[in-house]
Amino acid sequence: MRRNFRKQDLPVDRVRRYLEPGPIVLVSSSWNGQNNIMTMGWHTVMEFSPSLVGCVISAGNHSFELVRRSGECVINLPTTALTDAVVGIGNSSGAAIDKFDQFGLTADGAEKVKAPLIRECYAHFECRLADDSLVEKYNFFVWEVVRAQAAVSPKYPQTIHYTGDGVFMVSGKMISRRRQFLPEML
Amino acid sequence: MRRNFRKQDLPVDRVRRYLEPGPIVLVSSSWNGQNNIMTMGWHTVMEFSPSLVGCVISAGNHSFELVRRSGECVINLPTTALTDAVVGIGNSSGAAIDKFDQFGLTADGAEKVKAPLIRECYAHFECRLADDSLVEKYNFFVWEVVRAQAAVSPKYPQTIHYTGDGVFMVSGKMISRRRQFLPEML
Numbered sequence: 001m002r003r004n005f006r007k008q009d010l011p012v013d014r015v016r017r018y019l020e021p022g023p024i025v026l027v028s029s030s031w032n033g034q035n036n037i038m039t040m041g042w043h044t045v046m047e048f049s050p051s052l053v054g055c056v057i058s059a060g061n062h063s064f065e066l067v068r069r070s071g072e073c074v075i076n077l078p079t080t081a082l083t084d085a086v087v088g089i090g091n092s093s094g095a096a097i098d099k100f101d102q103f104g105l106t107a108d109g110a111e112k113v114k115a116p117l118i119r120e121c122y123a124h125f126e127c128r129l130a131d132d133s134l135v136e137k138y139n140f141f142v143w144e145v146v147r148a149q150a151a152v153s154p155k156y157p158q159t160i161h162y163t164g165d166g167v168f169m170v171s172g173k174m175i176s177r178r179r180q181f182l183p184e185m186l
Numbered sequence: 187m188r189r190n191f192r193k194q195d196l197p198v199d200r201v202r203r204y205l206e207p208g209p210i211v212l213v214s215s216s217w218n219g220q221n222n223i224m225t226m227g228w229h230t231v232m233e234f235s236p237s238l239v240g241c242v243i244s245a246g247n248h249s250f251e252l253v254r255r256s257g258e259c260v261i262n263l264p265t266t267a268l269t270d271a272v273v274g275i276g277n278s279s280g281a282a283i284d285k286f287d288q289f290g291l292t293a294d295g296a297e298k299v300k301a302p303l304i305r306e307c308y309a310h311f312e313c314r315l316a317d318d319s320l321v322e323k324y325n326f327f328v329w330e331v332v333r334a335q336a337a338v339s340p341k342y343p344q345t346i347h348y349t350g351d352g353v354f355m356v357s358g359k360m361i362s363r364r365r366q367f368l369p370e371m372l
Binding site: 017018020138140165167168174175182 | 200202203204206207208209227228229230231232233238240241242269270273274276277317319320323324326328342346347348349350351352353354355356357358359360361362363364365366367368371372
C-alpha cells in the first residue's frame with residue numbers, strides 16, 4: 001500500500017544512514033521544462049561533510065543529459081510499496097513517456113534545486129553536481145547533497161536492493177552492535 | 187556458526203549480484219610482508235566489463251597505504267556469521283594488531299593478486315587498481331575485478347548492511363520481478 005510519509009529535514013551529513021545499506025533509489029531530474037525519473041543501484045556515499053554521493057548514470061539513459069545540463073538531481077528513497085513503480089521506471093524511457101504520470105507518482109517542488117521530489121518516497125536528497133571529472137570516462141557523477149528530508153516513521157524503511165536478473169533483496173531485521181564500537185567510530 | 191564455503195569461479199561481469207545490494211565488505215591487502223583487513227561500506231559497481239568497482243578507503247585507515255602502494259586488494263563478502271569480526275575489524279587498526287590472528291580468520295592465497303583472500307567469507311573479488319585520479323581528493327579508488335569466486339550455496343548469502351550508529355540491516359527475503367523486465371534489461 002502506498003502512503004504519504006510525514007517528513008522532516010535531516011542534517012545532510014546523516015544521509016549515509018539511508019544510502020550506505022545500498023538500496024535502489026529513484027533519481028529525479030528536470031531540464032528545459034521536462035521532468036524525468038530513473039532507477040539507480042550504482043551509488044556510494046563518499047564523504048560526510050560536505051555530504052558527497054557518487055553514482056553512475058549511464059549516457060544511455062534519458063536522464064543523463066537532464067542531470068548533466070542542469071547539474072542537479074534529487075535522489076529519492078522508495079520502499080517496497082513502490083517496487084512495481086521502481087521496476088517500471090527502470091524498464092521504460094523518459095524519451096517516450098512521462099514517468100510521473102505513467103507510474104502515478106507526484107512531483108513536489110524541492111527547496112534547493114529545480115528537479116522535483118517524488119512525494120511517495122520515504123526520503124529525498126537534493127543534490128548539486130560537485131565533480132564531473134569522471135563523467136566522460138565512467139559516467140560517474142559526484143553529487144553534493146544540499147538538502148535532506150526523511151520520513152518521521154518508521155525508523156527504518158523497508159527498502160529494496162537489486163541483485164540483477166530481475167531479483168531484489170528486501171531489507172530485513174535490524175541488529176545493533178553499538179556496544180562493541182569505539183566512541184570515535186560512532 | 188562459521189563455515190567454510192565451497193566456492194567456484196564466477197565471470198567477473200557478474201559481481202554486481204553480490205555488491206549492488208550494498209553489503210558491508212572486508213577489504214584485504216598486502217604490502218611489504220604485512221597483511222591487513224578493513225571493513226568497508228562505501229562502494230559501488232561502476233561497470234560490467236571491464237568489471238569496475240569504486241570505493242572510498244580513507245587515508246586515515248592503515249589499509250590506505252597498503253592498497254595504494256601495492257595497487258591491489260581483495261574485496262571479500264562476509265555473511266552474518268562474521269558480524270562480530272566485521273565490527274571488531276572496523277574498530278581496530280592494523281597498525282596495532284594482526285587482524286587475521288585477532289579475529290580468527292584464515293588468509294588464503296589469491297590467484298591474480300598478492301593480497302590474501304579471507305577464507306571464511308562467502309565470496310572474493312580480486313582487484314587491481316584501475317584509476318587513482320580521485321584518490322588524492324576523495325580517497326576514491328576505482329578497481330578492476332580480475333578474478334571472482336563465490337560460494338556454491340546458499341544461492342543468496344545473508345549479508346549485513348551498515349546504517350551508522352552501530353546498527354546493521356540484515357538482508358531479508360528475495361523477490362523476483364523478472365517477468366516485468368524487458369529482455370535487454372536482464
